[in-house]
Amino acid sequence: MRRIVIIAEHSDGRLKRYSAELASKAVSLAEGAGASVAAVVVGDISDEITRSLGSCGVAKVICLDSKSLDARSGCAIAKALCELITRESAFAVIATDTPFAADAMSRAAMRLGVSLATDCVAISLNEEKIFVTRPIYGGKALADIEIAGIPRMALLRANVFPIGVRKDVSPEVERIELKIPETGARVKELREAEPGMLDVAEADRIVAGGRGVGNSENFKLLRELASAIGAAVGASRAAVDAGFISHDHQVGQTGKVVNPSLYIACGISGAIQHLAGMRTSKVIVAINKDPEAQIFAKCDYGIVGDLFEVLPALTAAVRKIVKD
Numbered sequence: 001m002r003r004i005v006i007i008a009e010h011s012d013g014r015l016k017r018y019s020a021e022l023a024s025k026a027v028s029l030a031e032g033a034g035a036s037v038a039a040v041v042v043g044d045i046s047d048e049i050t051r052s053l054g055s056c057g058v059a060k061v062i063c064l065d066s067k068s069l070d071a072r073s074g075c076a077i078a079k080a081l082c083e084l085i086t087r088e089s090a091f092a093v094i095a096t097d098t099p100f101a102a103d104a105m106s107r108a109a110m111r112l113g114v115s116l117a118t119d120c121v122a123i124s125l126n127e128e129k130i131f132v133t134r135p136i137y138g139g140k141a142l143a144d145i146e147i148a149g150i151p152r153m154a155l156l157r158a159n160v161f162p163i164g165v166r167k168d169v170s171p172e173v174e175r176i177e178l179k180i181p182e183t184g185a186r187v188k189e190l191r192e193a194e195p196g197m198l199d200v201a202e203a204d205r206i207v208a209g210g211r212g213v214g215n216s217e218n219f220k221l222l223r224e225l226a227s228a229i230g231a232a233v234g235a236s237r238a239a240v241d242a243g244f245i246s247h248d249h250q251v252g253q254t255g256k257v258v259n260p261s262l263y264i265a266c267g268i269s270g271a272i273q274h275l276a277g278m279r280t281s282k283v284i285v286a287i288n289k290d291p292e293a294q295i296f297a298k299c300d301y302g303i304v305g306d307l308f309e310v311l312p313a314l315t316a317a318v319r320k321i322v323k324d
């Protein structure tokens with residue numbers, strides 16, 4: 001049977017939420033094409049990961065097994081992916097637009113001589129043709145594109161597609177040893193992001209701070225609100241460049257693209273490069289002491305005020321609601 005191949009990611013023995021979104025979308029595309037979905041998973045897989053993929057309707061799970069740090073390198077995965085694409089008669093390969101998948105997918109596309117559509121916010125299939133929608137010009141316009149070449153390759157933005165729970169499928173599981181090439185990029189070290197902190201790329205709520213936060217110590221105010229509402233902490237590039245917070249929190253053109261239900265921007269002016277990373281958030285709240293700040297033109301709710309007064313009041317109000 002013809003396949004759509006996806007790359008599914010996991011951590012702590014659980015399928016990432018964005019991979020469940022990807023699997024659900026891939027399954028609905030495959031159903032329309034009389035095909036099925038095979039998920040490629042790198043590293044050890046738990047029964048829970050297999051079950052989660054099964055509940056999205058994935059027919060087969062291919063585990064690329066390796067204990068090597070180089071299993072995180074796109075070189076090894078790209079090579080394995082190319083072999084699987086041929087073996088599985090894959091007419092499409094899709095993954096979530098994460099640094100991990102983008103590394104492997106771009107290398108695989110180069111090896112296969114096909115194009116790769118990145119940052120897609122919509123995908124549809126019409127007979128053999130696959131169409132995607134991508135934001136362009138920093139998110140000011142949307143381009144509809146037909147992907148050329150076989151297989152069609154695309155990276156989908158996280159937090160865009162709903163998770164569809166299907167009747168339980170028990171996927172076939174195959175384990176393959178991931179071969180690490182002698183040459184190419186090597187992974188020397190893996191460092192955990194701040195333990196216990198949600199990743200902005202996955203979060204459904206984000207409290208983000210900019211230069212207006214003033215210093216790293218003051219980010220405590222944002223962390224308190226974030227913890228009260230179950231949000232991740234994001235940042236503008238100015239805050240990251242000033243050393244207030246690490247780069248993995250940066251949202252924007254040269255940071256992460258996010259799409260949460262709620263984005264609270266504190267002391268952020270709303271530069272186009274920041275908006276490029278968060279303008280599709282469902283509800284945007286801006287806290288800024290400058291009534292002329294650009295962010296007010298893009299937000300759903302604007303609070304003109306000093307974040308050092310507004311944030312503690314907001315956190316206290318949320319805690320009161322939760323307590324009551």
Ligand SMILES: Cc1cc2nc3c(=O)[nH]c(=O)nc-3n(C[C@H](O)[C@H](O)[C@H](O)COP(=O)(O)OP(=O)(O)OC[C@H]3O[C@@H](n4cnc5c(N)ncnc54)[C@H](O)[C@@H]3O)c2cc1C
Pocket residue numbers: 209210211212213235236237238239250251252253254255256266267268269270271272273274277287288289290293305306307308
């Ligand atoms: C190629 C390129 C790529 C870039 N990529 C990114 C990117 O990925 N992400 C990104 O964010 N930027 C990016 N930038 C930078 C971008 O242009 C802006 O410089 C940056 O977003 C500004 O960050 P900011 O809003 O925190 O700072 P500022 O523009 O300095 O704004 C600070 C805001 O805080 C407000 N403020 C100050 N004190 C308070 C207070 N006490 N209470 C409330 N409000 C207060 C001020 O009124 C002001 O509006 C990029 C730029 C370039 C050229």
